[in-house]
Amino acid sequence: MGKTKVTKQLFEWAGEMGKKYTDRNPQSPEEFDRLYLKDYDVSRTAMNEEFLADIPRDLKILEVGANIGVQLEFLRRMGFTNLTGLEINEYAVSQAKKLHPEVEVILGSGFDVPFSDGAFDLVYTSGVLIHISPDDIKSIISEMHRVSSHYIWGFEYYSPEYTEVTYRGTSDLLWKADFCGLFADTFADLKVVKERKYRMTDEKNVSQMYLLEKRR
Numbered sequence: 001m002g003k004t005k006v007t008k009q010l011f012e013w014a015g016e017m018g019k020k021y022t023d024r025n026p027q028s029p030e031e032f033d034r035l036y037l038k039d040y041d042v043s044r045t046a047m048n049e050e051f052l053a054d055i056p057r058d059l060k061i062l063e064v065g066a067n068i069g070v071q072l073e074f075l076r077r078m079g080f081t082n083l084t085g086l087e088i089n090e091y092a093v094s095q096a097k098k099l100h101p102e103v104e105v106i107l108g109s110g111f112d113v114p115f116s117d118g119a120f121d122l123v124y125t126s127g128v129l130i131h132i133s134p135d136d137i138k139s140i141i142s143e144m145h146r147v148s149s150h151y152i153w154g155f156e157y158y159s160p161e162y163t164e165v166t167y168r169g170t171s172d173l174l175w176k177a178d179f180c181g182l183f184a185d186t187f188a189d190l191k192v193v194k195e196r197k198y199r200m201t202d203e204k205n206v207s208q209m210y211l212l213e214k215r216r
Contacts, residue, residue: 005109005111005112007133009131009133009136009172010109010111013088018088019091019092021067022067022068027070028070028073029044029070029073032044039200039201040198040199040200040201041201045074047155047209048074048075051194051209052078059080059120059122059151060082060119060120060122061080061082061122062086062115062123062148063085063124064123064124064125064140065086065088065110065125065128066085066087066092066096067085067087067105068096069096069099069100069103072084072085072100072105073100073102073103076103083103085105086108086110086113086114087106087107088108090107093105093106110125110128110132110140110143110144111139112143113143113144113146113147118148119147120147120148120149121148121151122150122151122153123144123147123148124152125154125155126154126155127156128156129154129177130174130176130177131174134162134177141179141186145183145190149214150213150214151212152190152211154183154208155207156179156207157176157206157207158176158178158197158206158208159176159178161178162177163176163177176205178208179208180192180195180212184212189214190212190213190215191212191215192210193211193212193213196210
């Protein structure tokens with residue numbers, strides 16, 4: 001682990017833009033489930049259960065880009081007991097401690113994950129890789145691969161090719177891609193366990209959930 005990489009996107013998410021994102025987004029699993037039912041016709045709870053039903057509940061799990069810890073709280077309610085989140089925005093970390101005190105969210109960057117090789121059984125993101133520039137994406141997925149001993153899980157906007165999307169009127173902040181394929185193509189020891197695409201009800205975007213496993 002070396003010096004934390006600073007990018008335009010990281011700078012924005014660590015600052016005021018990240019704080020505004022934190023305040024305007026759902027604060028609980030119940031609110032997220034209502035949003036997912038509206039956007040995908042399926043709840044986030046149902047998605048998680050489909051992909052993680054057979055995952056042992058005592059595995060060590062790390063979320064990269066945890067924000068206030070809502071996704072970790074989903075997993076805690078599923079029975080997972082060893083949960084850690086990494087978040088770049090200090091305000092979000094403070095809110096996590098207030099809103100979801102039963103999960104641990106610490107301050108840190110996905111470009112320099114402060115844990116040893118293979119420290120976690122499962123490492124995941126949810127709507128985070130889409131905010132990493134294509135120029136930098138290999139750095140963050142390499143860190144995720146490094147600290148995972150077994151699984152990588154994710155939920156991100158999907159496109160068969162890297163495609164930039166204007167984010168709230170601003171460029172250079174959001175992309176959609178085949179992140180499952182990117183992991184599998186980059187790391188020869190990864191195999192796809194499960195992958196599913198969810199078309200949004202507005203027909204404008206598709207999201208992809210995926211679970212990859214390191215070959216033993």
